[in-house]
Amino acid sequence: MAQPELATCHFIVPHPKQAKFMVVKHSDGRWQPPKVQFPADTTPRQHVAELQEALLRNYGLEATLLRHWHDTREYHCVEVELRPKGVTRKMHAAWVGEKEYSDFLAQTGRAASGTPSKKDPFQRWLDEQSAGASSEPRQPWEQPGWFNYASDWIHREVLSRGMELSGSIRQVSALWRDSCVLSVNTSAGKVYFKASAPEAVNEAKLTAALAEQFPNRVAQPLVIHETLPWMLSLDLGAPIGKDIELRDQQQLLYALADLQIKTAASSKEWLALGVPRISLSDTAEFLMGIERQREFLSGFIELNDQQFGLLRAHCVQMSILCRDLAQGAVPECLVHPDFKPTNTFRRDNGFWL
DSSP states (O other): OOOOOEEEEEEEOOOSSOOEEEEEEESSOEEOEEEEEEETTTOGGHHHHHHHHHHHHHHHEEEEEEEEEESSSEEEEEEEEEEEEEOOOOEEEEOOHHHHHHHHHHHHHSSSTTTTTOOHHHHHHHHHHTTTTTTOOOOOOSTTTHHHHHHHHHHHHHHTTTTEEEEEEEEEEEEEESSSEEEETTTEEEEEEEEEOSSSSOHHHHHHHHHHHOTSSSSSEEEEEESSSSSEEEEOOBBBBBBBHHHHHHHHHHHHHHHHHHGGHHHHHHTTOOOOOOOOOOHHHHHHTTGHHHHHHHHTOOHHHHHHHHHHHHHHHHHHHHHHHTSSOOOOOOOTOOOGGOOOEETTTTEOO
């Protein structure tokens, strides 16, 4: 049986006070940043708990995952933040700053990541530290200190509702720019925390508004933050999953369609909550201009000229379909961008969307 192809993931472990990252002496005698391997057909986002466990097991480091610096099939690089007292055992380690890394590059002629110099995540990280500003705006949960700040709010809100916490707060969804999800076990069951991107719709307020109008479709959050796009929710159980029966698929789609039809008449209310308006005409225009997005797309997926040509042809076809559909009488309605069986839950006589 063939062994699965593995990807390597290095960790940028910053010094608490200096612009330096950690390297450790591995069993082969080489000094490298902490690393782990996982199947190449997956991404670090799918292994949040495993990455943290590997850091703790292999290096004695208890850390929060912050930012995904490099993303290819064969290689990844993730920045972390050490928790308070996050170094749990002694090890052969050293701190590498700009000078030490420059000397390393001069001696070896290759980056620690093995990537081309302009894409080397360690050099980019050092450059960012030297500049004192991020080359790309960070989401709040990618900032050092944010996890502790969010954890304090979770503690206060849970305790104020008469629940007791058991165990530590854990990252569920990380290394994702759209949102961040944490969880904690309490005396009332597991509680989930979700923060949405500041530039996006305030999902907490939108969820609360939908739950008020559709209590049998959308679960009411336990609490939403007064000013930040944060909410706490009770555990709804296991998601339906991919192996959903055909009858349930039909009922689930009916539930979504029913919500969309009933919210179409109140579009002004949803726009006031910050829901972006993306018309079919806007979509058609974006698809026709896909060439202008090529550089942006290269940060997510590498396409050769032939592959991009196929993408361009499909975009033209989709643009024509969007313009044709826009001529019809279908009203604008709310769209769930992450609607799928693995993100919906079963309830008595129906589903939570």
